[in-house]
Each structure stands twice: as structure tokens, then as C-alpha cells.
Amino acid sequence: MKHLLTWSPVIVPEETIHYSVEYQGEYESLYLSHLWIPSHWCSPTKSTECDITDDITATVWYNLRVRATLGSQTSAWSTLEHPFNRNSTILTPPKIEVTKDGFHMVILLEDLGPQFEFYVAYWKSEPGTKEHVKVVKSGGIPVHLETMEPAARYCVKAQTFVKTIERHSAFSQAECIEVQGKDRRGPPPGTGPVWICWLHAAPCGCAAFHLENGPGAPVLLLPLSGPPRHLENHQFTPEVNQLQKGRGRTLCHVCAVF
Numbered sequence: 001m002k003h004l005l006t007w008s009p010v011i012v013p014e015e016t017i018h019y020s021v022e023y024q025g026e027y028e029s030l031y032l033s034h035l036w037i038p039s040h041w042c043s044p045t046k047s048t049e050c051d052i053t054d055d056i057t058a059t060v061w062y063n064l065r066v067r068a069t070l071g072s073q074t075s076a077w078s079t080l081e082h083p084f085n086r087n088s089t090i091l092t093p094p095k096i097e098v099t100k101d102g103f104h105m106v107i108l109l110e111d112l113g114p115q116f117e118f119y120v121a122y123w124k125s126e127p128g129t130k131e132h133v134k135v136v137k138s139g140g141i142p143v144h145l146e147t148m149e150p151a152a153r154y155c156v157k158a159q160t161f162v163k164t165i166e167r168h169s170a171f172s173q174a175e176c177i178e179v180q181g182k183d184r185r186g187p188p189p190g191t192g193p194v195w196i197c198w199l200h201a202a203p204c205g206c207a208a209f210h211l212e213n214g215p216g217a218p219v220l221l222l223p224l225s226g227p228p229r230h231l232e233n234h235q236f237t238p239e240v241n242q243l244q245k246g247r248g249r250t251l252c253h254v255c256a257v258f
Contacts, residue, residue, distance in 0.1 A: 026060040091169035111140030125153040
């Protein structure tokens with residue numbers, strides 16, 4: 001979890017101001033005669049903010065102070081009005097980006113560091129629809145949430161959670177997305193209707209599997225008396241020998257599609 005200390009700038013025309021940040025924890029205050037320790041990253045710094053995450057590593061109260069320097073001139077220290085404890089942190093909702101990849105709803109959460117998790121709520125925007133919640137362990141990576149129905153509207157909101165301090169933010173503003181048009185999705189790769197057929201003028205039958213490739217589906221011989229037991233109840237096991245590959249023409253007179 002990242003913590004930033006910010007302050008107002010000192011303005012001197014055509015001059016560069018440097019700042020120094022120091023902190024004092026409970027241990028330094030009680031056992032080291034109120035020792036102040038320079039911040040790891042911000043002593044000195046030209047910025048008007050300091051990442052003090054690596055300085056306040058314990059869940060205790062810290063005092064923080066900053067001063068400005070210009071050449072040999074140094075200001076007085078400006079001390080934080082109230083000591084700070086990281087478990088009093090007020091978390092803000094995460095920034096989210098909702099996109100669609102075909103009929104798939106995808107969310108991208110901002111990366112706030114390894115201590116953050118996210119609770120993502122999403123739902124179909126219509127009366128009586130149940131809200132679903134997904135836990136996302138880290139930000140910065142696109143996450144698939146839902147396969148959407150055509151012409152339907154879906155909404156998403158998210159909140160941050162930090163386990164080390166057992167605190168969470170409010171939910172972000174809901175963002176919604178919609179897929180236009182009819183469902184033109186085909187069957188998943190490697191699937192398709194199974195065609196069972198019998199030759200019109202031959203003492204045998206055949207079974208052809210119409211896969212995604214179409215013409216390359218195998219044509220298999222079956223007995224004339226009808227489908228064997230392994231074809232009953234719409235099941236198939238490869239117990240027959242392959243005769244030939246389909247050659248782009250109709251081989252059967254009557255077909256049944258399962």
C-alpha cells in the first residue's frame with residue numbers, strides 16, 4: 001500500500017527549491033530521544049510530494065515534517081498537524097476501464113501495488129438480475145468477467161481492499177457497456193453438428209462428422225441394418241474403420257442431425 005506526503009510549494013522566481021522530509025515513529029519517540037530520521041527517498045527532493053511507504057512500515061503513529069532549502073537558506077520545519085497511523089488510511093475507489101472483446105466483457109484495474117486486492121461487482125442491467133462478485137488479486141492485467149448476451153447492457157463497479165489493515169474503499173462509480181446486434185457467434189472450435197447418414201444405393205451406411213473444417217470431415221462405414229449401439233442416445237465411439245476422407249460432395253440420401 002502506497003502512502004504519499006504532499007505539501008504546498010515555496011515559490012521563488014527563477015530558482016529551484018529543494019525539500020527534505022523526516023519521520024519519527026513510536027520507537028524513535030519513546031526510546032531514541034525523539035530522533036528524526038530522513039526519508040529514504042525524499043532527502044532532498046525537488047518534488048512537492050514524497051512516497052513515504054518504505055518509511056512507515058509499522059502500524060504505529062508517526063510524526064512527519066518537511067522543510068525547504070535554497071542554497072544556504074533553510075526554512076523552519078513544517079510538521080504534520082496530527083500523527084499518522086497507516087491503519088487510519090482512507091482508501092479511494094480504484095480506477096477501472098471496461099471494454100468488450102467480441103461478446104466478452106473485460107475489466108482493467110489500476111495497479112496499486114502487491115498489498116491491494118479488488119472486489120469487482122458486475123451485473124446484467126435489467127430488473128431482478130443478480131449481482132455477481134469476483135475477487136481480483138492484482139491490478140494492471142485485463143480480466144474477463146462475463147460473456148455477454150447480444151443487445152444486453154452490463155455494468156461493473158469495484159472497490160479496493162488491503163488485508164494488512166483490514167480496510168476497504170467505497171465502490172467506484174458503475175460503468176456500463178453494451179453489445180449491439182444479434183448473436184453471430186459460431187460453435188466453439190472443434191465442435192459442430194454430427195451427421196449420420198446411409199448411402200442410397202449401397203449395402204452399407206456412413207457417418208460423417210461435420211467439424212469446423214467442414215470438407216475434411218471423415219466418412220465412416222456403418223452396417224445397413226441401422227446405427228450400432230455405440231451410436232444410440234447420440235453417442236459415438238470410434239469402433240468403425242475410416243474408409244475415406246470427405247471429398248466435398250454429398251454421400252448420403254437421408255441425414256439426421258444431432
